[in-house]
Amino acid sequence: MKRLDIGEVAAATGIRPSALRYYEEIGLIASVSRHGLRRQFEPRVLLQLKLIALGRMAGFSLDDIAGMFGSDGVPALSRPLIRQKADEIEQQIGELTALRDTLRHVADCPAPSHLECPTFRRLLDAAVRRETARTSRRVPAGSRGQGEA
Known part of the structure; x- marks a missing residue:
């Protein structure tokens, strides 16, 4: 399975790399490895980021959004x-x-x-x-x- 580096994820979603790093820091998304200094993500991160964007647009806090993902990163919507x-x-x-x-x-x-x-x-x-x-x-x-x- 092809992994996406942080630049590819940023380009595909329009989300700045600094925001992606922050989302990872607070546990909303997870990188799976590094290639040099660049974080690598599985393609499913794109769906997670779309759900995060929808949640933010709806006015949910990042804590609320974090609760909408199971420990495996799969949506568990309340x-x-x-x-x-x-x-x-x-x-x-x-x-x-x-x-x-x-x-x-x-x-x-x-x-x-x-x-x-x-x-x-x-x-x-x-x-x-x-x-x-x-x-x-x-x-x-x-x-x-x-x-x-």
Whole structure:
């Protein structure tokens, strides 16, 4: 079986060699040997790197992605984790759609002043409600496990 050196993997995927070395360092991929100083990979690393790219694009952390590979490097995808991420993306799509619609209204509003426009004022109120709901789902880093003062 032909092995690919790090330069060939970088050329085939567009991923910098430094990133490939980092991925190897944290255990996402593994080289199988060296030819001189150049790492050698089995061709299946290309599939692994595509899955890593998809996971990153979906917003998974590198730790999450590492958990999606078995010890042999074969994908072991967690359907519940993927479903949860899909739900998060669906929520983001809704928020971004509302933001897009608000910006389009602001750009096209015929009112002399945006503050005179009842639609704009409703959109502002809705934006504040969405932002308040979004930020209330997060726990501030400094307040975890601490009581009130």
